[in-house]
Amino acid sequence: MLASRFHFGPEIFICLLLLFVFTLRMRVRPKAYATINVPAAKVWALLAPYDGKIDQWGNTQISTRLISAETKSYGIKYETTQSNGVVRAFHAEFTLAEAEENRLLVLKREGLEGKSTNNELLEIRHEMAPVGAATRLTTTYVWGKRPFLAQLLARADLWGGIYRIKGLAETGVPNNRPYWMINGAVALVTAMISILAFGAFLGWQVSCALVFALLVHEFGHLLAFRLIGQPWGRIIFLPFLGAVAVPRLPYESQAQSVFAALMGPGFSVLLAGACILPTLWSWHTALIFVAIGALTAALNAFNMLPAEPLDGGVALRSILTRLVGSKAWSVLIGIGLLVATFGIVIGQLALAMFGVIAVLANLWRRKIDTGLIPLSSLELSMAFFAYIAIAGAHVTMMNWFLHQLGV
Numbered sequence: 001m002l003a004s005r006f007h008f009g010p011e012i013f014i015c016l017l018l019l020f021v022f023t024l025r026m027r028v029r030p031k032a033y034a035t036i037n038v039p040a041a042k043v044w045a046l047l048a049p050y051d052g053k054i055d056q057w058g059n060t061q062i063s064t065r066l067i068s069a070e071t072k073s074y075g076i077k078y079e080t081t082q083s084n085g086v087v088r089a090f091h092a093e094f095t096l097a098e099a100e101e102n103r104l105l106v107l108k109r110e111g112l113e114g115k116s117t118n119n120e121l122l123e124i125r126h127e128m129a130p131v132g133a134a135t136r137l138t139t140t141y142v143w144g145k146r147p148f149l150a151q152l153l154a155r156a157d158l159w160g161g162i163y164r165i166k167g168l169a170e171t172g173v174p175n176n177r178p179y180w181m182i183n184g185a186v187a188l189v190t191a192m193i194s195i196l197a198f199g200a201f202l203g204w205q206v207s208c209a210l211v212f213a214l215l216v217h218e219f220g221h222l223l224a225f226r227l228i229g230q231p232w233g234r235i236i237f238l239p240f241l242g243a244v245a246v247p248r249l250p251y252e253s254q255a256q257s258v259f260a261a262l263m264g265p266g267f268s269v270l271l272a273g274a275c276i277l278p279t280l281w282s283w284h285t286a287l288i289f290v291a292i293g294a295l296t297a298a299l300n301a302f303n304m305l306p307a308e309p310l311d312g313g314v315a316l317r318s319i320l321t322r323l324v325g326s327k328a329w330s331v332l333i334g335i336g337l338l339v340a341t342f343g344i345v346i347g348q349l350a351l352a353m354f355g356v357i358a359v360l361a362n363l364w365r366r367k368i369d370t371g372l373i374p375l376s377s378l379e380l381s382m383a384f385f386a387y388i389a390i391a392g393a394h395v396t397m398m399n400w401f402l403h404q405l406g407v
Contacts, residue, residue, distance in 0.1 A: 025118065025145040030155040032162040033138040038169045040102040040128045040135040046169055047105055047126050049074045049096060057164060058176055059231065072096035073110060080249060082229035088249055092121070103128055117144030137162065149236060153246060156182050156234075183234045190237035191215070197239035206295070213271065213296040214243040217303070220267025221245035224260040253373035254318040258383045261314040265300040266390050272296045272397045279404060287405075294401035301394040304387070305351070307339045307358035308332070312387065319383055321368045322375040332362040 036043055051066035051074075060080045067073040078090045098106035105126040112120060123142035128135050139162050143154055160179030167175020191211055199207035218235045225233045225247050237243040245264070251257045275293025278286040304312035316335070320328040340355025375383065 025147055028143045028146055028151040028154055029140060030158045031140045032159045034162045034166045035131055035134050035136050036166045036169050037134045040130055043128055043135050043137055043169055044102045046165060057174060084229035086229055119146050119150060120144045149244065156186050187235045194237040194239045209292050209295050213299050216271045217264045217268045217300060218243045218245040220264040221260055223267060224263035228256045251372060254322060254369050254375045255379045258315045258318050261311045262386050262390060264311050265303050265394065268296055268300045269390060269393050290401050290404045294398060294405060297394045297398035297401055301398050304391040305339060306335050307354045308361045310354060313358055315383065315387055318369055322380055328368050329362045329365055333359050
């Protein structure tokens, strides 16, 4: 019955496999190394904790205070100054577990008893070995269980961090350029892989247009991060699945979460709208822009569906939490079932698949938007109308583009 209704091509099974991989949580131990052209004693002085130590990494100040000399416990405070002047602070406690001066430094996380270790940094290990007049620094981070994307970002951040240390040790100024280059390389490489993956099934022209539309969409999320005061986030393309923009700091309010979710499809309205102009101006290449516009509008209309992890589902999650509180998870399950059923009825496997994912995401009762400032009545109204306006704009333009293509 299902086989006759759906077309099960190899790309579907690849998508399902990738969805499983990307949501799989595992402990991660990224390791990075660099040869630093200074003696080990200077590297040690930069890395060893002591009471009153202050480091400055870009907009983030890291201050260390001694909690207990007996247990060698230290409190580390991370303070990031956002572009809007607001300072975000985070705290962590570490114990100096091993220390061999100029050779080995191991810090282990404390204060997590009775708490989940998921997505928590549990251990930092620095190993220093002399290489002539230079020092070979090897740094290992041990993280609690993290999803695949967080594992990838942990590795990118660690490599960027070790080159910051190298720059600080050699010149007295942290070298932040490799940090941005590494994250840029991750975006570029995953984009190229996505082009190859989509191109194998959709053709190279459609593949390039699709990745470009995804880039514009994710840039909308990056712009949202900046507008709420955060640093620029990072983009990772997911072969066969799309792309994701990752913020560098947690959200403070539901309004920020909803705004960031809707800015992706909202910003894409500009691209789809711009693709209408060549047709109105009767350009001889108008058909190419119509095709790009149709792809952009269809992609973002689908993204506005009320099913997690699509942007429409993410926005709806916060809206429902504000409206019905702890019952939001059960309402989200019901909506996921409706989306899945509708997908089955019309024979759209992707729609059915995301409906099932939305159900699985809420199958176990969970606290949604824990610790976030709730939406105000005005923000709730604005979020609702923004959702309707953005979804309506993409559906309307999609129908117009398809009409121009004779579909």
